[in-house]
Amino acid sequence: MDWKHAINEAAARIEGHAQVTPVMTSDALWDRPVELKLEQLQHTGSFKARGAFNTLLAGPVPEAGVVAASGGNHGAAVAHAATRLGFGAQIFVPEMAGPAKIALIERTGAALTVVPGEYANALEAARAYEASTGAMQVHAYDAPATVAGQGTLTREWERQGLEADTLLIAVGGGGLIAGALAWLQGARKVVAVEPETSCALSAALEAGEAVDVEVSGVAANALGARRIGGICFELAQAHLGESVRVTDASINEAQRALWQTHRLLVEPAGATALAALRSGAYVPAPGERVAVLLCGGNIAPDPLG
Structure with missing residues (x-):
């Protein structure tokens, strides 16, 4: 697939629908300056709006509307995009999505069903709804239109002067x-x-193929996929530089640091990338310039809800 072409097309398609989110450089979060992309300021509080708008605008959308399964952020983005574009939307989320993200979806006016269990259970319910109604499934991560939409973020960041290695x-x-x-x-x-x-x-x-994993922890309602998407796995095998893991404690510490130093309020998933830098899970080489993506801000409970 010509991903560059697909992402350029997606950028043109979602212009005026998705926000251009700001960037900044921090001298206070690490021992060297760190570039930050503030994507928690995107519509509905996460990057997911990019993929949602791209999918719906690429169409066609059937009369039955769209359906999506989500840990919360994707559902809110699809609900927002569908409402803005005049399509019906049915969103399925697991109980673990939590009250803040459930309330965010409810405020869009889309139909919402809360499913016992985790994301995989919500996806099963969404697929059953798709089969029975003919609604268009908007996958949270493993669909070309979704990935191309999310790719507009990095394209945008480079056009904003990204310097990091x-x-x-x-x-x-x-x-x-x-x-x-x-x-x-x-x-x-x-x-x-x-x-x-x-x-x-x-x-x-590590396994050489997508495998099921157990999911839990402070960021599970955003990062709790049981199995990696096939598109991501293929691209990671070809282009990923490194993969690291961080503890819940380090994620919470990074959340606090963002708030205390810059008054940036992010959810655990939004602080996870920074946690790798601050905890030492990722150690840059001398002189290596580093950028961190803050991907979501839907904190639970909502501090101002």
């Missing part, structure tokens, strides 16, 4: 990092960062 990116099902790998294709080093207790990508890389 290395990008640290959190991984759940793999849509976000797949988009970065698809756009960069080895031009910069990409480091995958996963919680120790939700690590579908590194488990797959």
